Amino acid sequence: MDLILYSCKARLNSYFRHKKVQRVLLLALGIVLSAFYAWLFTYLLQQSREGGLNMDVNQMLGYTNLLLLAFTILRGFFPAYIPKADFINRIYPVKPLKRFWTELVVELVSPFYFVLLNFLLLLFMMSSDYTVLHLAQSFLVFLTAHITRRSLQVFIERRINWRSSAFWGAVVMAGAFVAVEARAPMFEPVYSGMMLVVHLLSLTAFLIANYLLEQAAYEPKRRTVSYSNDARRSLGWRLFKNHKMAKQLLLFGLGFKVLMLGIDATVYTAKGIHMLDKNVTLWLFVGPLVIYTYVFNNVWGFYKNLWLTTERATGSYKEFLKASLLPLRMPILIDATIVVLYVAFFNHEQATFILLMYAAAVMVLTPIGIIASFTSPKMVKGGILSFSAKTSYLYSFISILLLGLLFLPLLHPMLYMVYPVVIALTLFAMVAVLQEYKQYKYKLFETLYKTE
Structure with missing residues (x-):
């Protein structure tokens, strides 16, 4: 005792x-x-x-x-x-x-x-x-x-x-x-x-x-690191697996998404109606928003060594785009699999809208994430439950706003015409930011590698 x-x-x-x-x-x-x-x-x-x-x-x-x-x-x-x-x-x-x-x-x-x-x-x-x-x-x-x-x-x-x-x-x-x-x-x-x-x-x-x-x-159990003979094929998986905080945030967001879609699927199975139709804000969980607002609106803050390696190796725009997409590959694949399974089993009625909206959301939110990572980087510090922000609040709100525009076809099918306009604007903004990269890289280095 x-x-x-x-x-x-x-x-x-x-x-x-x-x-x-x-x-x-x-x-x-x-x-x-x-x-x-x-x-x-x-x-x-x-x-x-x-x-x-x-x-x-x-x-x-x-x-x-x-x-x-x-x-x-x-x-x-x-x-x-x-x-x-x-x-x-x-x-x-x-x-x-x-x-x-x-x-x-x-x-x-x-x-x-x-x-x-x-x-x-x-x-x-x-x-x-x-x-x-x-x-x-x-x-x-x-x-x-x-x-x-x-x-x-x-x-x-x-x-x-x-x-x-x-x-x-x-x-x-x-x-x-x-x-x-x-x-x-x-x-x-x-x-x-x-x-x-x-x-x-x-x-x-x-x-x-x-x-x-x-x-x-x-x-x-001893901690072991597994390697692959094909480094290019396995790099996306290792970036997801080996970054502890990014993995925790992404798994938490994906788990919450599964919970929300699971509740909707349960209600649909029991009553034949969707919670998504009763509450418009729940549609946000169908898209990949959580992946970007949790991690990829600050991809260089989480993967600063990847940015520095790319900067010191080539510094070309093409390599920066490839490096930006590498950490995104595995989480998007998992998130898309969840959405496809939900559509296949529980929401045939809105299948066309959900799949088109999801593809457009990836094409819109990815450029926004790249822009946010260059123009508004944040040094990731503390634990997952610390009060320090992991991504930019401004770009998180911008992401929510742009994703909200992709829900307009729910009002009328003609509003699918909004998709190419929003995608074109975000791609144009990303190109403009990349052209000014030489000015942003000093701010990136100062933010990500400053001493406290």
């Missing part, structure tokens, strides 16, 4: 050791947001009970638990991957079971979990539909999500002895958990203590599986 208390205290001290005021303010903001969302879910539960929504109270409670499950798991991977807590080195003479319980408890001592707990307690106090059984069930859902995240982190960070008895014991216990939850999902609201006991027993089996999995993990 002393080891757990000491580790919890050390965890809290480490969090507030640096940027204390900023982190206290962020924690206060999290508490305020938890209160707001508790009020919002209370209102939605009331509307469900009174028939104001197309779902009953049970469905609303189920969706609440599903969101709790999803956010707790995704918090470890988006917007940045959070490594598994390793408070006690394996060389220390601490029993495995004691080490496991210490790390499990200390991982729960974090501002994110505190805000989440605050949300659940406020929801319990505000809503009469959210009973003590539902609160206890949400705790079980939350712990299940936490253990799931820990298991995924073990697979990511450590090598597994696939033939060990510990691993196969983990498989058996995890299989028992899945079998129980397949018959009676934990996120569905319960109204009897006996069902809560069943979920508690299944969670216990899952916890044992997590412990056995950690015993089957024998050493950390």
Whole structure:
């Protein structure tokens, strides 16, 4: 117990050791947001009970638990991957079971979990539909999500002895958990203590599986860099894979896009209508806007060494264009694949518009990104959650405005005539900026390589 208390205290001290005021303010903001969302879910539960929504109270409670499950798991991977807590080195003479319980408890001592707990307690106090059984069930859902995240982190960070008895014991216990939850999902609201006991027993089996999995993990994975014999073909992939911050931002944006399109696809499957038709702003997520506003409106800020290499090697416009397009290749391919799959399975009605709009958006936003990278570069610093801007706000708004013009054909098909005009204007602007490159390169070097 002393080891757990000491580790919890050390965890809290480490969090507030640096940027204390900023982190206290962020924690206060999290508490305020938890209160707001508790009020919002209370209102939605009331509307469900009174028939104001197309779902009953049970469905609303189920969706609440599903969101709790999803956010707790995704918090470890988006917007940045959070490594598994390793408070006690394996060389220390601490029993495995004691080490496991210490790390499990200390991982729960974090501002994110505190805000989440605050949300659940406020929801319990505000809503009469959210009973003590539902609160206890949400705790079980939350712990299940936490253990799931820990298991995924073990697979990511450590090598597994696939033939060990510990691993196969983990498989058996995890299989028992899945079998129980397949018959009676934990996120569905319960109204009897006996069902809560069943979920508690299944969670216990899952916890044992997590412990056995950690015993089957024998050493950390070593970081390796893979090379290809065909450097030209693999360079775009390596630029995407090896730049940690750019990859995190892009994956976060693509994940959010999948979430929005997935919600629309779910609504369409259930009701036969599209959310995109009810809210015009949601159409922005169909295009590739997020890729540019997150990263490629500041491509040289993220890939400054690529710019410097091209500048010192040739300095020609043709090479600059090739270098600008190399980091864009892989994210655009992934983003376009997502859109094509969405169109193929869930939105045949607007297929012509979506595909034409997407192609035009790439032809419009790419020149804008090149212009922004030359005329308004920003030095990328700090982490992904830092308050420093990663791209130009001005060019982000310009990108949104130009992409908005590409939605005009939704009003009338004749407005497709806007496409060649917008594309021509952006290409003309890009050529004009490239001709003045000799003036911009000094500003680029000063911004990207200045010392602080």
